[in-house]
Amino acid sequence: MKIKLRKQNVYQMEKLLLLCIIILKSLDVCSQEYQPRDFKYWKFKRINDELIAFKNPERFADITASKRYIYWEVIYHDKGDKRGRVIWSYGDSAKYASTILSYSSESGFYYDDLYSKYYYIIAINEENRAEFIYDEESLYRFVGNIDNIEEAIIVSIVKGYVIDISKKKFGSYKETRDSYLLSFQISIDCENVVAKVVLSKTGQFNIIYSESCLHGQYF
Numbered sequence: 001m002k003i004k005l006r007k008q009n010v011y012q013m014e015k016l017l018l019l020c021i022i023i024l025k026s027l028d029v030c031s032q033e034y035q036p037r038d039f040k041y042w043k044f045k046r047i048n049d050e051l052i053a054f055k056n057p058e059r060f061a062d063i064t065a066s067k068r069y070i071y072w073e074v075i076y077h078d079k080g081d082k083r084g085r086v087i088w089s090y091g092d093s094a095k096y097a098s099t100i101l102s103y104s105s106e107s108g109f110y111y112d113d114l115y116s117k118y119y120y121i122i123a124i125n126e127e128n129r130a131e132f133i134y135d136e137e138s139l140y141r142f143v144g145n146i147d148n149i150e151e152a153i154i155v156s157i158v159k160g161y162v163i164d165i166s167k168k169k170f171g172s173y174k175e176t177r178d179s180y181l182l183s184f185q186i187s188i189d190c191e192n193v194v195a196k197v198v199l200s201k202t203g204q205f206n207i208i209y210s211e212s213c214l215h216g217q218y219f
Contacts, residue, residue: 044172059150060088066144071096071125100130109139110158146201152180
């Protein structure tokens, strides 16, 4: 009889433990559903020019590409210069840069100004042949998972968000376990507004709040 009671007690304990695990996992899932109040009460860090690779090219060193390349370089194009200027490179440029010299481009993945011809390209040595990152989608594939705030800033700027370091609401962030919570500026038809954005570390954007006429999924 005692043995039977002990077995029942063990069974009840196992059921209770399983229930606790289910509850904890459900809470964990719910914790990823961020709300506007998260941005109001959580302590955010300000972004400065040092973190922005487009203003401080050394920050391109913080990109961890989605696969290992022996050489890649970031090329800045100014106005009508189709070849551009290498502003940062990874790997042995003396050995591998010659494989990507023979190309030209009239467009890239980021423009300094809406009315200018300034843009960027990433050129890659892939098994001794040249490949090029020209647009937003290929840049996202190149970056892959978001490993740090520098990568988060790069993909956010290319996505169209604006960082104004003079105002915290237009340039701040908080890192969580699975994502970056970002407070940026975005220009839409009505005006420039604050956008509260969640960027997951797997690379998905979700805009959850703005001061004005934008709300909901960004894409």
